[in-house]
Amino acid sequence: MKRSIGIDIGENTINVVQICHTWGVWSLEHVHVYSMPSGASTREIAPAELRDAIKAAMAEKEFDPRARVVVTIPSGKVFFSTFRTELSRERDVRQLLRFEVEDDFPIPFDELTTDICGHRPSGQNDWEFLVCAVSRSEVRGWVAALQEAGIECSAVSADVCALQAVASLTHGPIRSSPSLVVHVDRCRTLLAVIEDNNLIGCRCLNPKDPAQITVPTLEREIELTLRAVCSARVPRWSSILLSGTNGLIDQLAEELLRDGSSEILTLNPFNQIDGGPQQPKDGELAIALGLALMGIQKDPRVPDFLAVDRAKAGQRAGTKRNACVFGVLLLAIAALFGTRLFLQLHALEKENQRIEQDIAGVFLKTLPDEKKIVNALAQMTERLEALKSQYSTLRTEISDRAPSLRILERLSERIAPDQGVSVSSLSIAPKAVRLSGAAPSFGSVENVAQSLRQITEFDSVEVQNTSIDPGGGKVRFTLLMTMGLN
Numbered sequence: 001m002k003r004s005i006g007i008d009i010g011e012n013t014i015n016v017v018q019i020c021h022t023w024g025v026w027s028l029e030h031v032h033v034y035s036m037p038s039g040a041s042t043r044e045i046a047p048a049e050l051r052d053a054i055k056a057a058m059a060e061k062e063f064d065p066r067a068r069v070v071v072t073i074p075s076g077k078v079f080f081s082t083f084r085t086e087l088s089r090e091r092d093v094r095q096l097l098r099f100e101v102e103d104d105f106p107i108p109f110d111e112l113t114t115d116i117c118g119h120r121p122s123g124q125n126d127w128e129f130l131v132c133a134v135s136r137s138e139v140r141g142w143v144a145a146l147q148e149a150g151i152e153c154s155a156v157s158a159d160v161c162a163l164q165a166v167a168s169l170t171h172g173p174i175r176s177s178p179s180l181v182v183h184v185d186r187c188r189t190l191l192a193v194i195e196d197n198n199l200i201g202c203r204c205l206n207p208k209d210p211a212q213i214t215v216p217t218l219e220r221e222i223e224l225t226l227r228a229v230c231s232a233r234v235p236r237w238s239s240i241l242l243s244g245t246n247g248l249i250d251q252l253a254e255e256l257l258r259d260g261s262s263e264i265l266t267l268n269p270f271n272q273i274d275g276g277p278q279q280p281k282d283g284e285l286a287i288a289l290g291l292a293l294m295g296i297q298k299d300p301r302v303p304d305f306l307a308v309d310r311a312k313a314g315q316r317a318g319t320k321r322n323a324c325v326f327g328v329l330l331l332a333i334a335a336l337f338g339t340r341l342f343l344q345l346h347a348l349e350k351e352n353q354r355i356e357q358d359i360a361g362v363f364l365k366t367l368p369d370e371k372k373i374v375n376a377l378a379q380m381t382e383r384l385e386a387l388k389s390q391y392s393t394l395r396t397e398i399s400d401r402a403p404s405l406r407i408l409e410r411l412s413e414r415i416a417p418d419q420g421v422s423v424s425s426l427s428i429a430p431k432a433v434r435l436s437g438a439a440p441s442f443g444s445v446e447n448v449a450q451s452l453r454q455i456t457e458f459d460s461v462e463v464q465n466t467s468i469d470p471g472g473g474k475v476r477f478t479l480l481m482t483m484g485l486n
Contacts, residue, residue, distance in 0.1 A: 003029070003067035006291025007054070007151075008159065009074050009142070011187030011206075012036045014057040015288040018067060019273065021296050026169075028275035030061040031285060055149035068154040068295035071146065072287060073305065075188040076206045077138050078158045079105045080117070082228075083129045090116055090301075093129055105133040113139060113312070115303035117161060118198035130200055132158050132303050139305045154295060156306040159183075160190050160202045162290025165302070166269045167241060168197060169293055178229065180222065181267070184244040184252060185284045189213050191221060193229045198301075201229035213248070215255040239263035245284045404428050407457065411435070414451040421448050433458075433481040438474040442466065445477045457483050 001022045008015040018030040034057035081104040087093050093116065102109050114133045122128035139156050146153045167181045178195035193201035203225045205213070222240075240256065242249040242264060253264045269286040270279050294302050356376075363376040367383060407428055415421055421444060423437040439445045445463060453461045458481045465478040 002296045003064050004292045004295030005063055005067045005069045006162070006288040006293070006295065007057075007069065007071040007146075008162070008285075008288035008291060009054075009072065010185070011041055011074070013186070014053060015285050016057050016061070016063065017285055017288040017292045018061070018063050019289070019292045019296070026273040028270060028273045028279060030063055031280055032057060032060045033285070034060070051145045051148040054145060054151065058149065058151060065150075069146065069151055070155045070157060070291040070295040071142055071153055072157060072159045072162060072291055073134050073138060073142065075159055075190070075204050077134060078160075078204070079107070079133045080160075080202055080204070081105065081131050081133070082201075083131050084122055084126050085129070086125055086127070088127050090119070090129075097129075097131060101131055101133070104131075107133060107135050111135045111137055113305050113308050115305060115308050116301075117158070117202075117303055118194075118200050118301070120195055120198060120200050128200070130202070132161075134158075134305050136309055139309050143306060153306060155304045157291065157294060157303050159188070159287045159290075160192050160204065161199065161302050162287045162294060163190055163192050163243065164194055164199050165290040165293045165297070165299075166243065166286045167192075167194065167267060169272050170267055170269060171241065171265075179239075179241065180225075181241045181243060182218070182222075182252075183286060184213055184242070184248045185287075186245060186248075189218070189221070191225050193225060201225055203228075213252070215252065218252065218256075239265055241265045241267050243267035243269065243283050243286045246282050249283065407433060410455045410457060411452070414455060415448060419444060419448065431482060431484050433483070435479045435481070436477070438469065438472070438476050440474060442475055445475055449479060452479065452481060455481075459483055 001020060003018065003020050005016065005018045008017075012035060014034040014036075016030070016032045016034070017028070020027045020029050034053065036053060081101055083093075083097065083101055083104075085093060085100075097116070098109075098112055098114050101114060102112060105112060105114075112133060113136045114131055117130040117132050119127055119129045142156060143153045163181055163183050178193050178200060181190075181192045181194060183190040183192075187206065189205040191203040191205075192199060203221055205221060240263070242253055243266075249266065253266060256264050267283060267286065269283055269289045273279075273289075359376045359380075360373065363370070363373060363380055366380065370379065373379065411426075415423070420440045421437055422439075423435060425434075425436040427434045439448065445466060449461050449463050452458060460482050462480045463477060464480055465476070467476050468474070469476050
């Protein structure tokens with residue numbers, strides 16, 4: 001069993017209908033028409049008065065507080081426009097819809113709430129969508145008024161969509177191309193163009209005096225609607241489905257029949273609903289009934305401004321939540337980075353202190369005579385440069401004044417420790433140098449001789465007296481270096 005309540009807030013009345021759907025049978029449970037006191041308008045009264053009016057309307061009958069409640073935005077607050085695109089899926093169109101039609105409605109962009117009423121192919125690759133729009137503040141105002149009256153609103157839609165739901169229930173899915181439904185009551189006139197059970201065009205009139213709706217006026221509005229929907233070609237309608245206040249539509253039906261241009265059918269909104277002996281006869285409740293039908297059928301193709309607003313609010317909340325999470329993560333990363341940087345800096349400071357202590361220890365060992373330590377590294381560098389200078393001076397003096405020492409220096413440079421050569425005797429004469437020793441092999445002896453031949457002071461280097469030592473297995477040798485022959 002499913003129950004739903006439709007609340008149609010008109011200019012001077014609030015119509016409430018509760019229906020039930022059980023085992024494929026539609027049942028009418030409660031109906032109430034609340035007239036505003038002293039002819040007050042629902043558009044002009046304060047929110048508190050509107051809340052009290054809705055509460056009074058709901059208090060007249062035992063409406064089920066658990067039923068889904070669908071309310072319509074008053075006619076004149078909802079705007080319609082067509083949008084053409086190459087996209088065919090509604091999900092894709094909804095993502096860009098608000099930005100593409102922002103200039104089509106007299107609503108600020110930040111307040112714009114849009115949804116799709118219906119669509120149809122328009123050309124080879126194009127699609128035409130009928131878009132409805134309302135101000136977000138308007139939606140929230142009606143929802144807040146219902147909440148203050150103790151009613152939890154389930155959906156907010158447009159009255160022309162409720163009219164389509166009633167027409168589909170009463171006359172079956174409208175699949176001809178296209179069909180026209182006209183609803184006239186004491187506060188509005190609705191013209192709905194339906195094709196393949198899709199709402200493809202509509203016009204909403206809000207005359208202050210219902211008497212202003214005459215046959216010529218209605219025919220003119222039908223012609224304008226046809227031009228908007230069918231472009232250049234304006235077909236003649238074979239039939240028009242009339243809905244609304246019985247007295248008004250009876251008068252219009254009589255005049256239209258007299259005109260003889262179309263077949264006139266009257267929509268009885270309750271002919272498919274079991275209402276018992278007190279079933280309403282007036283079609284003014286058609287919009288409220290259509291809203292109740294929408295609450296049970298839950299057709300995703302039917303516009304629901306409340307769901308759109310909640311989705312956008314959820315997206316904004318999700319964006320804010322993601323921004324907060326991102327901010328927290330960024331702060332956490334910054335904190336971790338700062339902590340790591342601090343630990344690295346602390347470790348570097350400790351390493352620097354250790355190096356300074358090591359330098360100070362080396363300084364004291366190397367220069368024990370220094371009593372005052374200001375900058376150990378700079379002081380040791382300065383002392384090293386002084387020693388290098390002294391060494392260079394001493395080396396020059398030795399090279400110039402002590403040839404024997406210079407020869408010893410050259411020999412020590414050419415005979416490397418890793419060659420395994422040991423020197424047993426060395427004699428230096430003015431013109432010759434004799435060197436005796438032991439080497440691991442004859443090849444090592446030849447390598448030593450070849451290395452000594454690169455000394456510029458020697459004119460010749462000869463290998464003499466090579467023999468193998470019986471005790472150690474090494475090669476004993478004697479090298480004779482001559483100099484000063486040229």
